[in-house]
Amino acid sequence: MATSTYQGLEVLISREQIAERVRQMGEQITRDLAGEKLVMIGVLKGAAPFLADLARCVSADATFDFVAVSSYGKSNRTSGAVKLIKDLDEPIEGKNVLVVEDILDTGLTLTFLRKVFLQHHPKTLRIAALLDKPSRRIEQIEADYVGFSIPNLFVIGYGMDFAERYRNLPDICLMPTESQ
Numbered sequence: 526m527a528t529s530t531y532q533g534l535e536v537l538i539s540r541e542q543i544a545e546r547v548r549q550m551g552e553q554i555t556r557d558l559a560g561e562k563l564v565m566i567g568v569l570k571g572a573a574p575f576l577a578d579l580a581r582c583v584s585a586d587a588t589f590d591f592v593a594v595s596s597y598g599k600s601n602r603t604s605g606a607v608k609l610i611k612d613l614d615e616p617i618e619g620k621n622v623l624v625v626e627d628i629l630d631t632g633l634t635l636t637f638l639r640k641v642f643l644q645h646h647p648k649t650l651r652i653a654a655l656l657d658k659p660s661r662r663i664e665q666i667e668a669d670y671v672g673f674s675i676p677n678l679f680v681i682g683y684g685m686d687f688a689e690r691y692r693n694l695p696d697i698c699l700m701p702t703e704s705q
């Protein structure tokens with residue numbers, strides 16, 4: 526799968542591949558909205574680059590909001606408990622919501638967020654995840670829009686981190702196993 530490197534890291538998905546797929550996702554979301562307004566809710570911090578790029582490929586009257594969650598623990602394995610550490614700024618009742626997330630892994634984060642958001646009675650609630658690791662799922666949840674489905678690999682770049690580093694890599698790279 527990986528054919529090139531960036532700063533010595535193996536590139537799994539190149540910036541060109543990301544850009545093309547994000548453009549397609551934006552077109553699909555635009556079609557599905559059928560002219561309605563949208564609130565895009567980014568999950569900090571990892572989804573920030575994806576939201577910024579995706580939003581510019583969605584042709585609609587859109588606003589942004591952001592939430593932050595913590596999953597108790599700094600390691601790359603989700604511990605199970607998810608907590609909201611930054612809530613929405615604006616009400617979403619009666620609105621079309623698109624939750625924008627970097628990666629759907631065990632599904633614990635998005636299952637938690639979906640439950641929280643549904644309590645606010647949005648008109649519609651959809652999920653866009655740039656990456657999906659279906660083999661890691663603990664909670665039964667699927668995104669409405671998935672950029673790339675990947676095997677059980679730890680990835681960094683394009684917003685995704687290892688201990689807060691590497692978020693600014695323009696490509697999605699593989700985390701070297703000896704550093705994990």
Ligand code: IMP
Pocket residue numbers: 571603626627628629630631632633634635678679680681685686687
């Ligand atoms: P979930 O709750 O297990 O679905 O985890 C989702 C979160 O775990 C993502 O938003 C990421 O922050 C993090 N995560 C899962 N897999 C990776 C990875 O391969 N690289 C970086 N972060 C990851």
Ligand code: MG
Pocket residue numbers: 568569570571572627628
């Ligand atoms: Mg995240």
